Amino acid sequence: MGNLIDTLLSHLALEEDEYWDEENNRLQNAGLSGTAIYLEAQENRQHHSENRKRLYLIQNELLPNPREGTPWQHLHSSSSDRGFIMTMGIDVSTFEYLLQSGFALLWNTTPIPRPDQPMTAPPRVNSRSLDPAGGLGLILHYLNLTMRDVSLMEIFALIPSTVNRYLDFCLDILLSVLRQIPKGVIRWLEGDEFQENNSLIVARHPLLMGAFGTMDGLNLPVQESPDQEIENATFNGWLHEHFVSSVIAFGATGM
Template sequence: MRFFGASDDEYEVEEEERLRLGLAATLILGALDSRLTRQVHRHRAYLTRPELMPDPRIDTPWQRLWQSQNDRAFITTMGIDVGTFRYLLESGFTRIWTTTAIPRTDTDPTGRPRLGRRSLDAAGALGLYLHYLNSTMFEKTLQEVFALVPGTTNRYLKFARRALLTTLRSIPEGKVKFPEVHEFHELSKLIQKRHPLLNGAFGSIDGLNIATQTSDDPAIENATYNGWLHDHFTSCVIVFSTRVSTHPVAGMTRR
């Protein structure tokens, strides 16, 4: 609309200002609409009980794997053999799983655990967390393998992590310590065989990138993204010994 008495220059300025305001409003509305659309899609990107196996304890891919008791299959999917898996269960993981209530906002954290209501037993919980550690699979794939809905998967992963950490802190194989004097000399000789000029060292490090599952948390996703390799990796790995010794449990080794 052009006002009576307004000059051509004033009219052009008014028109330009209206165009700028209109463009800004369009951009803002477009951004809000895009954000709402992403949120809707994000909330729909999960599996519900009808899309999963009916019972997490019967005939799931995990149950087939557990019943096989096959070292190759265990190492392929979880990074450890059957003997080591059972050793972790017997060293405290089963006790923690069966005697501790899984934290929830609507339950008493000091109450008695309701084992009959849990979707997984101790072996299933340990298997779930080891699958999570040893693979870059998406969480929805974990839900399919173990027949768990998203909320249960997240709770079990957090609780199994605490249980496994407590278990590892209680066994000799889970401790990191400086070698004894005789061990130091033995390890130093091994280092010098590979690096003759490196004298007085009992360990060495080398570049290692372990593929890591993409996190939904932007901060974690950014921390694990390797721009050079164009993928997500964990590179902070500590190797505390160069010697390999056989544990009494079949197949368990320490490096």
Template structure:
């Protein structure tokens, strides 16, 4: 090998070493730039979180009691087993609560999988890993149904974060409805008259024991219009719009017996329907399944139906209306209804 060839090889080796050093420096610079960018991204995220935290309307796990299954306001209420406390917060007494719990709600809670995006819908449920047991889930949904409290109050009472509250409410509402559909005591049934067993007469006796002039009254009827959101669908938007009330509503009619139980109704009707159309199923029951002499009590605004149910829905006379000379006439009875009501 000549001296010239050897010099060329040495020069090539030196150049390769210089290029390696340049590559190492560039790599170090890239790594440093990426590190700085990553730190900047983390700090930016932290700043956004802190900014949102100043305006958030929910509680974090660290803001709540440590264990939802131990010492919480709900557990205190549950252990107290006070009928008064149960009725005030959940709308039913201890006996009814336990009846619903044992009639299928607890079984469904323990045997069904709660819907989650990260959990298989056909997987085996693990109720022991849940924040609430079956009684707690029933208490949660009843608190929500029987009050207008904010969700943050439910978080404090049951020591649950918002996502858990929403998930448990959706699941508990579904299994509660399934349970009530199978529970005979939860059925909505019109009174019956079979031979000597006359439910209408028994209900009327309850009324007349307090209001002796209302002989024949076996319950009351009233309507309810619930405001709803305006739908983007034109047909739904038109169906829910009530021109008289100038808003969008869902309409229902409720019939309560003298014992305070729901004995009839027509629910979730379009708000555009006239009151008499919403109440039509009740008119049919009054005409076909109610003995003569029995009636429901309503307020002055409730429609009394067609001639076929005349006298089956009675209301007080309106303000300013004159009474007839006959003191035993139907108008006088309506005025008495106004006084005792």
């Protein structure tokens, strides 16, 4: 009986040793897998960082003076409606209208937000890389064309940090201008103007009483954003591309 118990205890001890050997091997393998995952993540992070370094230009690779001899300066001095419309979506007179309707004033009187300076500091207009027209041209190029930031760097001869800071600044002051000019206001038709538009619609579609215009959607293609929230907001699952979607209302007269 004693020998049988000893034999069973030996078997149990052997099985326990085998169990812990397997457990140690599993933990060791898990540790090695975790190390491999960590090293792979570090390698991917380094690769991503190196790729980001290739996506911008440094000062020595750009034209020396953003205010002289740049593609933007040449386009601006040409005063070509065709060139302005193709690159910025508006003609020369509209560009000047926006500039004189408050954009230039805000550019010259508002300090550009910087982490190393308080917003109460006076704006250093003479030390800026662009004048008011250049700032408006930069933001209109950005809004109208689906281009990489590196293209803006080449056109305006600006380094990446300056491009990003100017884009944020110009978006804010352009929005302020559009909110205060009469042509930037969105309003519904009233009175005689409404009746004129409704008569045009009824003449073609007799059953559409009370209508004054039409609405249509517009998908503007945009570059995929590295920000996950923006990327999700602009992705169109039906078209499998990234867009900013707008709704545009037209009066029956075409306005």
